[in-house]
Amino acid sequence: MMRILPMKLAVKKSRKRATIKFIIVLTILLIVLNLPIVSNKVRNYTYLFFSPFQSGFWKAGSFVSNFLSGIKNSSQLSQENELLKSKINNLIIQGAKNFELEKENQSLRQALKMQDERDFKLIFANIISKEIDKDIIILDRGKKESIIKDLPVITEEGVLIGKVEEVYDDFSRVSLISEKSTVFNVRIWREEEGFNDDIQGVINGLGGLKLELKLIPKEKDIRDSDVVLTSALGGIFPEGLLVGKTRDLQKVDIEPFWRIKVEPAFNITNSGRVFLIE
Amino acid sequence: MMIILSSILVYFLVVIQYSFLVHFTALRHVPSLALISIILIFLLEKQENNLGVWMSLIGGFILDIFSKSFFIGFYALILLSVMLLIRLVLKRNIQFFHIVNL
Numbered sequence: 001m002m003r004i005l006p007m008k009l010a011v012k013k014s015r016k017r018a019t020i021k022f023i024i025v026l027t028i029l030l031i032v033l034n035l036p037i038v039s040n041k042v043r044n045y046t047y048l049f050f051s052p053f054q055s056g057f058w059k060a061g062s063f064v065s066n067f068l069s070g071i072k073n074s075s076q077l078s079q080e081n082e083l084l085k086s087k088i089n090n091l092i093i094q095g096a097k098n099f100e101l102e103k104e105n106q107s108l109r110q111a112l113k114m115q116d117e118r119d120f121k122l123i124f125a126n127i128i129s130k131e132i133d134k135d136i137i138i139l140d141r142g143k144k145e146s147i148i149k150d151l152p153v154i155t156e157e158g159v160l161i162g163k164v165e166e167v168y169d170d171f172s173r174v175s176l177i178s179e180k181s182t183v184f185n186v187r188i189w190r191e192e193e194g195f196n197d198d199i200q201g202v203i204n205g206l207g208g209l210k211l212e213l214k215l216i217p218k219e220k221d222i223r224d225s226d227v228v229l230t231s232a233l234g235g236i237f238p239e240g241l242l243v244g245k246t247r248d249l250q251k252v253d254i255e256p257f258w259r260i261k262v263e264p265a266f267n268i269t270n271s272g273r274v275f276l277i278e
Numbered sequence: 279m280m281i282i283l284s285s286i287l288v289y290f291l292v293v294i295q296y297s298f299l300v301h302f303t304a305l306r307h308v309p310s311l312a313l314i315s316i317i318l319i320f321l322l323e324k325q326e327n328n329l330g331v332w333m334s335l336i337g338g339f340i341l342d343i344f345s346k347s348f349f350i351g352f353y354a355l356i357l358l359s360v361m362l363l364i365r366l367v368l369k370r371n372i373q374f375f376h377i378v379n380l
Contacts, residue, residue, distance in 0.1 A: 026335075030351040039350055046343045050293060057297035065301035129296040131345055132308040173346070269301045 044142070044168035047128070051140060051171075054128040055272075062269050121278040123147065127268055128171075135176035135207060137162075137268060141276070142170045152237050152277045159265040160230060160241040161274060177243065178205045178264060185233040186213070186243055188226050200231060203243060203262065211244060211262035218251055218258060228262055238277060281332045284319060288312050288337045296344050312337055316357055320364045330361040 032038055070077075125141040141147050153161045153174050162176040175182060182205035201216040216222055226246045232239040242265050250259040291311040299308045316337040323329045338354025347353055 030349070030355075033350040042350065043343055046340070050289075053290075053293045054297040057293055061298035061301035068302075129293075129344070130300040132295060132300060132310065133345065136346065 040168055044170055047138065047168065047171045051128050055126060055140070058126075058128055058272050062272055065269050122275040123151075123278055125153075125172075125274050125276060127272045127274060130268065135162075135179040135205065135209060136165070137174050137176065139172045139174055139274065139276075140170070142168045142172050144169055146278070147172050147276060150236075152241070154241060154275050154277060155266055156273055156275070157265075158242060160237060160243050161266045161268065163236065164276065176205070176209070176268075177203065177266075178207065178209045178211055180205050180207045184236045185231040186228050187231045188216075188222060188246075189229050190223070190226050200233070201260075203228065209264060211264055213246060213260040213262050214257065216258045216260065217256060220258070222246060222249065222258060222260065224249060280327075280329055281336075284329065284333055285336045288315060288333065288340060291315055292340050292344060310341075312341055313357075317360065317364075320361045330365070331358070334358045334361050 033042060123141060123145060125139040125145075125147075127137050128140050130137045139147075139153075147164060147167050149164055149167055151164045153163060155161060160177060162174045162179065162182070164172050165175040166173040177184070182203070184203055186201055186203050188199040188201070199216060199220050199222060202214045204212045204214050206212050213228065224246060228243040228246060230237040230239060230241040230243060244262045244264045244266075246260050247263045248261040252259055295308060295311045299311075302308070316333050319333050320330045334357035335354050338351070338357040341347075341353040342350045345353070
């Protein structure tokens, strides 16, 4: 009995020492990992290690989700098809008109020796993952491909997705326009009437892929399905990028502005391919 | 061996969570598979094993990298605290069970 007690005490002491050593090592490790240079490198190499599997899973997820949504919406497809056919016809007519206008515009620009403002240089990138609790995606392009912070990101169709928030060597983190901290200026465009210069507002991200249109006075004529495009006013995004369509318009007596939800036009599950505007 | 196998499991769960499940927006809230699996490991492991400690560090580190938390190690510390809490609660339950059996 007398011998067991000192042995127990020794075991307890050695356990205490091991716990203290573990806490000290953990603290040092946390401090080192959180140094800005180290943390960026650590994130970059972890993404490098994960990316081959991630891109595979992203494509599989995109395929399955598109397939399931196709089954779900099959009843509406024929109606939508008819509507789209009539829209395509209208667009062909509009395209022909635009072609003439563009030619005229180019010759006038040449005459005035002006550069086309919409001549963007695009950098192609793939989405490899999305954070589950935030509207943030990871792209497989980084500093090595001359990506810098705040570059706008668009889809293949020219729909605005977001802007670069953080850049690593081989990857970049993009904050979607629906992320809570995002605010930028927009203009309203109507299919029949074109731009209405009077209607300008501010888009505010609500999180969960939702958007809200703010600061549009109640006396302005705004309707459901009006098109929301970026404005160059804030200097964050280039002019004329598609943001979405107005939905769920409400007038509240005590407020001077409309309450408008915006249905985002982007769908990151569609292809996973995006472009960064340099 | 168990640590390596569990780490590979958590690794694939994180990849599935962040690259596959995020497409199903109808789910609205995607379950954190990695977090659930790590907590299950805590519950099922033997008291004398250190698997829980390793899993909270490795799993927490992977989650920290992918979810851009306040600092690297945030999830690791939370998981470590959860593991200690579970061990404490389990120990109490076992003592209570012995008393009832007596």
